[in-house]
Amino acid sequence: MEQKQTQDRPHSIWLTYYAIEAITAVIIFLVGLVMMLDGYRIGMGWAFDGPESGYFPFRTGAILCISSVVVFLRTLFGKHRNYNLFVSWDRFKRVLYVLIPAVFYVLFTQFIGMYVASAVFIGGFMRAMGKFSWLKIILISVSISAALFWMFEIQFKVSLPKGPLESLLGY
Amino acid sequence: MEDLFNLFHGFAVIFSWYNLGMMAIGLILGVIVGVLPGLGGPNGVAILLPLTFTMNPTSAIVMLSCIYWGSLFAGAITSILFNIPGESHSVATTFDGYPLAQQGRAGEALTASFTGSFVGAFFSVVLITFLAPLVAKFALKFGPPEFFAVYFLSFASFIGTGRDPFKTMITLMIGFGLAQIGMDSVSGQLRLTFGSSELLRGIDFLIAVIGLFGLGEILLSMEEGLKFEGKEAKINVKVVWHTWKKLPQYWATLLRSSAIGAWMGITPGGATSASFMGYGIAKRFSKNSHKFGTGKLEGVLAPETAAHASGCAALLPMMALGIPGSATAAVLLGGLMIWGLQPGPLLFIEQKDFVWGLIASMYLSNIVGLIIVLTTVPLFAAILRIPFSIIAPVIVVVCAIGAYSVNNAMFNIWAMLVFGVIGYIFKKLDYPLAPLVLALVLGDRAEVAFRQAILGSQGAMSIFFSNMLVSGIMTFGLLMLFWPAITLGWSKIRGTEPPEGRKTD
Secondary structure, three states: OHHHHHHHOOOOHHHEHHHHHHHHHHHHHHHHHHHHHHHHHOOOOEEOOEEOOOHHHHHHHHHHHHHHHHHHHHHHHOOOOOOOEOOOHHHHHHHHHHHHHHHHHHHHHHHHEHHHHHHHHHHHHHHHHHOOOHHHHHHHHHHHHHHHHHHHHHHOOOOOOEOHHHHHOOO | OHHHHHHHHHHHHHOOHHHHHHHHHHHHHHHHHHHOOOOOHHHHHHHHHHHHOOOOHHHHHHHHHHHHHHHHHHHHHHHHHHOOOOOHHHHHHHHHHHHHHHOOOHHHHHHHHHHHHHHHHHHHHHHHHHHHHHHHHHHOOOOHHHHHHHHHHHHHHHHHHOOOHHHHHHHHHHHHHHHHOEEOOOOOOEEOOOOOOHHHHOOOHHHHHHHHHHHHHHHHHHHHOOOOOOOOOOOOHHHHHHHHHHHHHHHHHHHHHHHHHHHHHHOOOHHHHHHHHHHHHHHHHOOOHHHOOOOOHHHHHHHHHHHHHHHHHOHHHHHHOOOOOOHHHHHHHHHHHHOOOOOOOOHHHHOHHHHHHHHHHHHHHHHHHHHHHHHHHHHHHHHOOOOHHHHHHHHHHHHHHHHHHHHOOHHHHHHHHHHHHHHHHHHHOOOOOHHHHHHHHHHHHHHHHHHHHHHHOOOOHHHHHOOHHHHHHHHHHHHHHOHHHHHHHHHHHHOOOOOOOOOOO
């Protein structure tokens, strides 16, 4: 078992499970620290009218810090250090294929409205990942957006961000 | 007797075309949501919750709870036909379900699992009908210390039954932390907002659920490069009848799994651990346990029955105490507060229509659900044959719309993206997500109960041990909290390896 793990050891130790686990624990520790500081700032003790506002946050943060230290130490100094690759670059690229367009999608939603942005996002994705023909792409992405419009704006009267196209159509 | 009368009243409430329509829509949406990767019970309900803000609470809960039942039914479809558990509670179903499908007996496996689910759910609903009013009546005597003790117990049981106590503790505390963001409901003091006006409102649990479970799951499915190559679902009246004739001989398995599931649902053990336990115990008691894993009908029945029983039973503490037994129940509880109902034992007195309408709908929707899934399986299986390059962006869009419509803020979509990344990392590192959701939903209430209790005692912790009831619950909670340490210590003394902890969903 030990040998197999050493064979699988990747070139960069930063992408092994234990490294990511340790980094996550450090981040959680910092989050806990921030909570403790904020709790301390607004009072973590006892006032004349009961526990102060920071009473709970301070203690929550403290438990977070302690638990993350345990996870951190266990990861680095435990018996079974996990040298397996957390995620290979090939696989991580696929994650980024969704994540990066999704960020742009949200960004553009603010300017061109949710429905247009959705159609573009779905269409672009179909082109890049699925290699669909343009006709199919336009047909599917536009009809999904139209269906969403019908459901939210017309059926349920939930107003989503709209852009120039919708105002052109009178919405 | 009064309960039966109330139940009939409940049936009268839901027997309208509108409510029955909502039930059917909920069930079908639930199955779709359960079949699709990246969508499941918790986030399916979370995304649709904003659409129900203006509906009457009874119709809204009927629809949303039906999404939950639908998604429970659906887990089996992907497990059996595609060997991919659509939900974590259907992992155990793949063990025997997929081998059955490979042998061309997918129809039998599906019929057995749906019927098992139905039996499990029915068991739990009967339990709810008679037990929930008693629990609620009992809980009416609860004051703040007792309520805090019950909250404490439910948080502690996550640690006691979870696989990794420290990681469970971390996700619980992150949930509490998120719940604390915004205005302190007792003093009006701003907490953890860091001067941001967007954070003033606090982080809505729906956004966390949509991000963690929805987007996080999509990122994970993308990484794994899912390709759905499934078996054909051939299911017809003959297969169904043929399978039903075989089922009575498994009555003991059905009963055991129902009981396990109901117990795991009431205590927040979760459907996932219930399904694994159901499978394990059926295997232990079975005469031909060595054949488990090669395609035994029993191996499909046991986990599905337990999972559905636990999913249903999770609503018992939600209704009677205001403490959800699963992540989806937590989202439903959040819905209750949004519709303006105060969760807790008073529901049974003040909102009779709502409570009994919900219970009656559980009877009916599980029958309707069984018929729907049995007749339309091939249709739902076809959804999985839609290319992932269409499904993935559509799910991202649906998640974004769901997050935005919680309170019409762009900030929510950004927060949802961040939660998606956190969900992806946490899932890969085996951090349990259900405790986070539960703590986020209940954090405020637990804190208020604690502060009221301790105010009454002028700061003395002894208030939590002041009478038999509260000290009993607290002791049980402490026992759960230190359970991992106790088992570890015990195995050290005995000189054996500590047993592998159970997994919560």
